[in-house]
Amino acid sequence: YRTPAEIGAAVEHECAELRHLLLRGARAAGEVPLSFRRPVAFLRPVALSLLGLLEDRPEGRARRTPTVGKWTLRRAYWRARFTPLT
Secondary structure: OOOHHHHHHHHHHHHHHHHHHHHHHHHHHHHOOHHHHHHHHHHHHHHHHHHHHHHHOOHHHHOOOOOOOHHHHHHHHHHHHHOOOO
16 A cells, blocks of 8 residues: 555656657567557557556555547547558
């Protein structure tokens, strides 16, 4: 059992590391196997928006997990499935 301040500090630290990996992954998307390249390219913005929700209020994450909206997920699925990579 941790205090909200301790949880907030841990969340901020992990978010900083995750953001670095996600942004570095943008450059490495060309190295991903072809079967995974489309989902990686179109789900990265969803991952970054979810990370932004975590960074907004890190202390509040002890009580409630942030979620991405249904339409955001559907739009990402549609783009990953039917939009050509350029």
